[in-house]
Amino acid sequence: MPAGEPVSGGLVPWVLSARGVAALGEQAGRLLARVTDGPSAVRDVAFTLVSGRAVLEHRAVVLGGEVSELAAGLGELAEGRAAKGVVTGRALGSSGVVFVFPGQGSQWVGMARELLESSPVFAERMAECAAALEPFADGWSLLDVVCEGDEALLNRVDVVQPVLFAVMVSLAHLWRSLGVRPAAVVGHSQGEIAAACVAGGLSLGDAARVVALRSRAIVALSGRGGMVSVLAPQERVAGWLTDGLQVAVVNGPEQVVVSGVPDELDVFVARCEGEGVQVRRIAVDYASHSPQVEELRAELLEVLAGIEPRSGEVPLVSTVSGEVIDTAVMDAEYWFTNLRRTVRFDRALEALLRDGHRVFVETSPHPVLLGAVTQAAEVAGVAGVAAVGTLRRNEGEGARLLRNLAEVFVAGVDVDWSAWTKGGRLVDLPTYAFQHRHFW
Template sequence: ALQRGVVPATLHVDEPTRHVDWSSGAVELVREPVAWPESGRPRRAGVSSFGISGTNAHVILEQAAEEPVSDQPAVEPVLGGGMLPWALSAKSEAALRAQAERLRATVDEGVDVGAVAGALVNSRSVFDHRAVVVAADRAGFVARLDALARGEAESAGVVCGVARSRSGVVFVFPGQGSQWVGMAAELLESSAVFAGSIERCAEALAEFTDWDLLPVLRGEQGAVSLERVDVVQPVLWAVMVSLAVLWRSLGVVPSAVVGHSQGEIAAACVSGALSLEDGARLVALRSRVIAEELAGRGGMVSVAAPVARVEELVAGREGVWVAVVNGPAATVVAGSPEALAGVVAECEENGLSTRTIPVDYA
């Protein structure tokens, strides 16, 4: 009634009751639908429920404001032409396989795989036994659903598991060290959501940098080098923030975020603690100070060993320290290049794997 501007007829009543003096006021029984014209104010209606058991409730509803119509084209929140996840869940492994079989039977020719991906995330209950089927088209989903239904998920590349907690998704934003030329270039072409976020990041960074974000990401000839710390950190920040925007558009919303090193800036932006503009300013100026004051004076090495073992290796050495504990068997040491070379040599003698992180400061 509020939306369509029509007062509906009162149900199951043909004649007004004789116990009410209808002539003494402005109230009358609605025997047939009546037009409810616009008056310049929101329509309001009362809905009453008086139960036979004694429950009495009355709700007053107000007409919702008209949403402004955007003249911008709608952005499809999926990876156009790329891979998509179908998330399935059930109360048991057998029920999960049965769900895969039922879904497989309903996948017709011409199905909108993006719409199915969204529906599975946004309109289905989530249970502990879960599987994620990743494919680019109907044929790929059919093949992987068949494998999941047969209990052969692992061989088909389907990810299965049992949830150990209901604490929600956590986004973790790392520091630098794993970047490469051309990273995210495919996403720029295949995802309008990701590309739009990168463009907003580029605009926010432009005031504080003497280089352009997009040519660097695409690895274009003449673009500045990712080896510069004052380039790589803002670039990674933009990629991390934009990946979070992309995941949100696909229905993956974090319950919490955490960041390490310059990843803290991306985490703060994604959480809403920092605006995009403030995040861009912070990461650009921070990396500039590092480049001017610290670059060329140190380095970092990741050691595949517990922190206690690594502390033994660096004990008594000058110019090297344990910098980060990334996990039970992942420890980062930082220091001068000479001291790090000694640690790496001792690790090799003891059969410990190391990886030199591509940074020149500590």
């Protein structure tokens, strides 16, 4: 079993597919009649449904822990009704899955703890990240922070950024073990360090050095800055900026973050409120992607001088340039520039959509960028884009992972269900529900 056995809250997937919606509903009805006529082992049915059957365009995954629960989902699917435990979709034409790595903000106390206990694949990668980060950790350890849930430590920029890096890299490793492999990666601000590592552009050791030493340098800016999120076009926001402020992030046509010194931010926020523009303060006390970052340039070039970036195996779309880049250029100067310049996530998304990517998986402990992906597709006039998370704050991690795996599958991505069907045996189930049409 490639992923060990990631806990799923007791859930098992029953996977169906057909050439049309009507046939999919009939498939569900036939299976319902079979499993309600007599006792059926839940895992046996799950194993049989994914063993040797063609995977067709219209797809559904029914999730449940007991026959009664799964039968109820089948009944809703057969009647064409939406149900909580049923994931449906149509396979998309796509250039492959994009792994999306956000910056700071997706963290929560207790994140990844359940997976550490239940998934050997995830735990092994986290242990490797812990070893890579250990030389740079100042009075903390990755596994202790995750397992003990120390909120005070997670509030430190020099802790939360390396911890998020490790969790995201390990989640990407888990997705791969479940058959979902990235055709491209994109990282938002510090998330680009994880993206570079997953793409093969940085070794785990070099990526750990970058995220740990860069976040430690940011501590010098603490208490001297701030960031605010603004729902307004970049051009309009730019007209309200003073010398100590900068557009730090452009996520979409009306999704902007401004960064800078507190006094000038206060004036900026008052201006937004006076103009009726929605504005929200972000819970940080430093100003990434602002003029203050210039103070860190010499230090970052010195402490990161020894890293050895290389050309990766997976294309990486830079949120510095908004284009696919050769990761061999991601040296110390690049990582300073990544922290100093505006994050152009909007341009990166435009490039990915142009290249035909239609399935985006945010590889993080809580989704924060899915809305930007959806909006980018709407603005570009691209239909049928699937934006899927991995975990979600304060939800059962195994159950959420399984549901998101189902979302990816119904969008047309091949997945490996063996972590949930291991131990099952082939049983007699109904064959395909052919749809007969009369032409007279």
